[in-house]
Amino acid sequence: MSLLRVAVPNKGSLSQSASDILRESGYRQRTDSKELTLIDAENGVEFFYLRPRDIALYVGEGTLDVGITGRDLLRDSGAKAEESLNLGFGRSTFRFAGPVGKFTDLGQLAGTRIATSYVGIVRAFLEERGIEATVTRLDGAVESSIQLGVADVIADVVETGSTLRQAGLETFGEPILESEAVLITRNGNVPADFEIFKRRVDGVLVARSFVMMDYDIEEQHVTTAVALTPGIEGPTISPLHREGWVAVRAMVPRAGAQRLMDELYGIGARGILTTDIHACRL
Numbered sequence: 001m002s003l004l005r006v007a008v009p010n011k012g013s014l015s016q017s018a019s020d021i022l023r024e025s026g027y028r029q030r031t032d033s034k035e036l037t038l039i040d041a042e043n044g045v046e047f048f049y050l051r052p053r054d055i056a057l058y059v060g061e062g063t064l065d066v067g068i069t070g071r072d073l074l075r076d077s078g079a080k081a082e083e084s085l086n087l088g089f090g091r092s093t094f095r096f097a098g099p100v101g102k103f104t105d106l107g108q109l110a111g112t113r114i115a116t117s118y119v120g121i122v123r124a125f126l127e128e129r130g131i132e133a134t135v136t137r138l139d140g141a142v143e144s145s146i147q148l149g150v151a152d153v154i155a156d157v158v159e160t161g162s163t164l165r166q167a168g169l170e171t172f173g174e175p176i177l178e179s180e181a182v183l184i185t186r187n188g189n190v191p192a193d194f195e196i197f198k199r200r201v202d203g204v205l206v207a208r209s210f211v212m213m214d215y216d217i218e219e220q221h222v223t224t225a226v227a228l229t230p231g232i233e234g235p236t237i238s239p240l241h242r243e244g245w246v247a248v249r250a251m252v253p254r255a256g257a258q259r260l261m262d263e264l265y266g267i268g269a270r271g272i273l274t275t276d277i278h279a280c281r282l
C-alpha cells in the first residue's frame with residue numbers, strides 16, 4: 001500500500017501546533033525532535049519533518065503529497081502548490097515597517113533599501129505597483145537591519161508587534177498579507193487518500209471551534225430555545241423524567257457559548273452544561 005507523504009514543520013513557530021493538530025487527528029507524531037521522518041503505517045501516512053520554508057517546494061515538485069506551512073511562506077516560494085485548508089494557528093500579518101515617525105504610506109517606498117526574509121512577496125508587491133526599490137534578503141532578525149545601516153525599511157512578519165517596538169520601528173501602510181498555517185497540495189493534484197486526511201484534520205478544527213451544549217427546559221419554551229441552539233442538522237430533544245420538561249442537546253460555536261448560556265438561563269433553561277468535543281465528522 002502506498003503511503004500519503006506529508007510534510008510537517010520541524011522547527012519554528014508552526015512546528016508544535018502542526019504536530020499537535022496531527023496528533024489530535026489520530027496520527028502518530030515524533031517524540032524526539034531529531035527524528036526526520038516517521039511512518040504511521042496503521043493510518044497509511046509517512047511524515048517528513050522539514051524546514052517550513054522548504055515545504056511548499058517539496059509539495060510543488062510533487063515529491064511530497066501534502067504539507068503544512070504558512071501562507072506567507074507558500075506565496076514567497078512561488079511553488080506550484082495551493083492552499084487546501086486554513087488551519088487557524090500561526091496567524092500573523094506581513095507588513096512594511098520603518099523608524100517611528102519616518103514613513104506614513106507605501107508611496108514612500110520608492111528608492112529605499114528594503115530588508116526582508118520574504119524577497120518573493122516583497123518583489124511581487126513592488127512590481128505590481130511599479131515601485132522601484134532595492135530588496136535585500138536577510139535570514140532573520142530583520143528588525144536590526146535598519147539600526148545597523150543596511151536598510152531604510154523592513155518587510156516582516158508581525159504578530160504582537162513587540163519585536164518592532166523594541167527595535168524602535170512601526171508599521172506603515174496596509175498589511176501586505178494576512179497569514180496563517182495552511183494545508184497545501186500540488187496545483188491541480190488531489191492525491192488519493194488526501195480526502196480522508198483532510199476530513200480528519202478538519203474534524204479537529206470544527207471540534208475546537210464548537211462545544212456540545214446540554215440543557216433542560218419546559219416544553220412551552222422549546223421553540224424559543226431551539227432558535228438559539230439550532231445545532232448542525234437540528235438539536236436532539238429527549239424526554240425528561242419530569243412532566244412538561246425536555247432535555248436539549250446541540251453543538252454551538254465555542255465563541256459566545258457563555259453568552260448563550262446566559263440567554264438560555266434567562267428563558268428558563270436549567271442544568272445548562274457545555275462539554276468539549278475532541279473530534280467529529282459533520
Ligand SMILES: Nc1ncnc2c1ncn2[C@@H]1O[C@H](COP(=O)(O)OP(=O)(O)OP(=O)(O)O)[C@@H](O)[C@H]1O
Pocket residue numbers: 009011012013014052053069070071072073090091092140157158159160179180
Ligand atoms: N510570531 C511569529 N514569528 C514568526 N513566525 C510566525 C509568527 N507567528 C506566525 N508565524 C508564521 O510562522 C512561519 C515562519 O516559520 P519559521 O519556521 O520561519 O518560524 P520562525 O519562528 O521564524 O523560525 P526560525 O526563526 O527558527 O526560522 C510563517 O508562516 C509565519 O507567518
Ligand SMILES: O=P(O)(O)OC[C@H]1O[C@H](OP(=O)(O)OP(=O)(O)O)[C@H](O)[C@@H]1O
Pocket residue numbers: 139140141142143156157158159160161162163164
Ligand atoms: O510581532 P511579534 O510578536 O514580535 O513577532 C514577530 C517576530 O517574530 C519573528 O521572529 P523570530 O522569532 O522567528 O526570529 P527571526 O526573525 O530570526 O525569524 C518575526 O520574524 C518577527 O521578528
Ligand SMILES: [Mg+2]
Pocket residue numbers: 140
Ligand atoms: Mg523567524
